[in-house]
Amino acid sequence: MLCLVWPLAVPAVAQSAEAGGAAEVPELRAAVRHVTSRYLEALGGEALLYNGPEYINYDNSQTEGHQFFVSDQETLGTVDYDGFAFPNVPLLYDLNRDVLVARNKTSPAQLQLVSEWVHAFELHGHRFVRLVATGQATAPPVTGFYDVVAGQPTAAVHVLVKRTKELQNVAGKGVLKVFVPQDRYYVFSQGRYHAVAGKSSVLAAFPDRQKDLRKYAKTQHLKFGREQREKSIVLLASYYASPAPAAAN
Incomplete structure (x- = not known):
């Protein structure tokens, strides 16, 4: 399999420097990243990205x-x-x-x-x-x-x-x-x-507010079939992540 690699000398040195202790010193790590960024800019900004095996469809x-x-x-x-x-x-x-x-x-x-x-x-x-x-x-x-x-x-x-x-x-x-x-x-x-997958498994992920979430799912007419499953899961999770509704007096 063909492996295409662009010149990586400077990034390799930068990674070696970080492994050798630069990562532990914020100032040195920032300097290493700056040098690497300038290198990428000089080569069109994408030298580091284009390496790896050729993809065969x-x-x-x-x-x-x-x-x-x-x-x-x-x-x-x-x-x-x-x-x-x-x-x-x-x-x-x-x-x-x-x-x-x-x-x-x-x-x-x-x-x-x-x-x-x-x-x-x-x-x-x-x-x-x-x-x-x-x-x-x-x-x-x-x-x-x-x-x-x-x-x-x-x-x-x-x-x-x-x-x-x-x-x-x-x-x-x-x-x-x-x-x-x-x-x-x-x-x-x-x-x-x-x-x-279904409503019951989603509710089981939120045991502390199942009653509230069940009511929300009913009022919003949430469905968990193949076509609407993702939207319904996202709505229930987002509702749970929002502040709980105040209890009625």
Whole structure:
């Protein structure tokens, strides 16, 4: 597999300096970041971003649909990569392999960005963050990119979606396989993540206000079928995160 690497001498030295103790001294860390930023500016600002294996599109005429988030056409997005923000980057997000794909604006080659270096990215109006599984309920169950649909990952209450596309066999059709989207929802509350789907599992994530939330869901006519599930989960979590209504006298 072809691995395309841009000149990384200065960033490599900077990372070495931080590992050697610069990270412990705020002034030195700031100086290292400044030097690295000037280096990136001198090389067009994107030298650090474009490194990694070449991405080979595995979609073919025997599959129906595509593996990407929203669109199979490159769309400008923003990437937080190794501590640096890169705006207006042509991006694709492969949901089947859970990898972010970028293209150098001066080359037709597509690169698979190193996932461990991608802290977050914004694409099609959504913000994704990379979270690492620890085996504890305080982290999501699987390492990967999660769509933040309510709150922030550091907030006491937030909602994440793990979006995937699975290749499934199709019987009785000309194509052999089809990409099927799968969304899994996680509500963070009470200091841990809860896998949720229907109304009962969402309410179970908020044991201290179930009666109030049940009433809110009824008055707002919240539905938890496939089409309305995400919106309803977000509304319930957002309502819970807001100040509790005052008790009637």
